[in-house]
Amino acid sequence: MTKTVERPPTAPRTRPVKAPSPAGDRRRRRLTDHLRAYGFLAGGLVCFALFSWYPAVRAVVIAFQKYTPGSDPEWIGTANFTRVLNDPEFGAAWRNTLTFTLLALLIGFVIPFVLALVLNELRHAKAFFRVVVYLPVMIPPVVSALLWKWFYDPGAGLANEALRFLHLPTSNWSNGADTALVSLVIVATWANMGGTVLIYLAALQSIPGELYEAAELDGANLLQRIRHVTVPQTRFVILMLMLLQIIATMQVFTEPFVITGGGPENATVTVLYLIYKYAFLYNDFGGACALSVMLLALLGLFSAVYLRLTRSGEEAA
Numbered sequence: 001m002t003k004t005v006e007r008p009p010t011a012p013r014t015r016p017v018k019a020p021s022p023a024g025d026r027r028r029r030r031l032t033d034h035l036r037a038y039g040f041l042a043g044g045l046v047c048f049a050l051f052s053w054y055p056a057v058r059a060v061v062i063a064f065q066k067y068t069p070g071s072d073p074e075w076i077g078t079a080n081f082t083r084v085l086n087d088p089e090f091g092a093a094w095r096n097t098l099t100f101t102l103l104a105l106l107i108g109f110v111i112p113f114v115l116a117l118v119l120n121e122l123r124h125a126k127a128f129f130r131v132v133v134y135l136p137v138m139i140p141p142v143v144s145a146l147l148w149k150w151f152y153d154p155g156a157g158l159a160n161e162a163l164r165f166l167h168l169p170t171s172n173w174s175n176g177a178d179t180a181l182v183s184l185v186i187v188a189t190w191a192n193m194g195g196t197v198l199i200y201l202a203a204l205q206s207i208p209g210e211l212y213e214a215a216e217l218d219g220a221n222l223l224q225r226i227r228h229v230t231v232p233q234t235r236f237v238i239l240m241l242m243l244l245q246i247i248a249t250m251q252v253f254t255e256p257f258v259i260t261g262g263g264p265e266n267a268t269v270t271v272l273y274l275i276y277k278y279a280f281l282y283n284d285f286g287g288a289c290a291l292s293v294m295l296l297a298l299l300g301l302f303s304a305v306y307l308r309l310t311r312s313g314e315e316a317a
Helices: 022-062 077-083 088-109 110-123 124-138 141-151 156-163 180-205 208-216 222-233 235-249 254-260 271-281 287-315
Strands: none
Touching: 022 287, 077 287, 088 110, 088 156, 088 235, 088 271, 110 124, 110 180, 124 180, 141 156, 141 180, 141 254, 180 235, 180 254, 208 222, 222 235, 235 287, 254 271, 271 287
């Protein structure tokens, strides 16, 4: 009698699991990253469309309409532009704005560059003085304007008190037709020069020290080194900041609105302040938008020059 040996049951055969393809994983990760990036981009585009692009396009349309909130707009062509051009305040506003821009370039463009040169030469307490220079930028613009309004007060203001202490003649400052615009330029320069100083300082620190050493060996003094080394090496930054300052100063509003209210005798009425008056004092939104379109066209011209110069600078680099 033969004895049968029972064989252990064999495990069922399973198909080998194929490892995921590295290329497929990379494609999925790339697709996920792209979808996430487009999601963040879509949120930014929606915000720009609602709060920037749509109001700009709407203002261009209203510039050719007779429009009052709560009523149906009426298409009137270029009548708003004609009325604005014939307004006596129109010429004063543009004259004050251009004068403010010119004074800001003469005063507010030179001072930050000189301060950056001084800070660049310091050997001690650099961080402290950088904070001191940048501090006015961190103060809210309206608070800064209110402080200067008190400072310029012809009666108990600190400016005239200091002049009396030095036995010097006092001034009307922002209350005088001849001095009001210059007073506002000083306020704007003090409030905004911190960022400009830091940009200049970064540009100065990128200049190779060998250039200054070579200039000193050639016998160049301080002014000659600034003229022949510093200015040429920072020419692109200087030009860019100049154009940006022109664009910014032509939109000045906070200082005339808070400190002078456009006075005295319309001496500080700027284009942006006149737009405010048309819209919220005269209830003439068509005229306000027409004036806005004019300002937009001029600022667009400066922006085109800025982009052109930026592209040229990148190609040269």
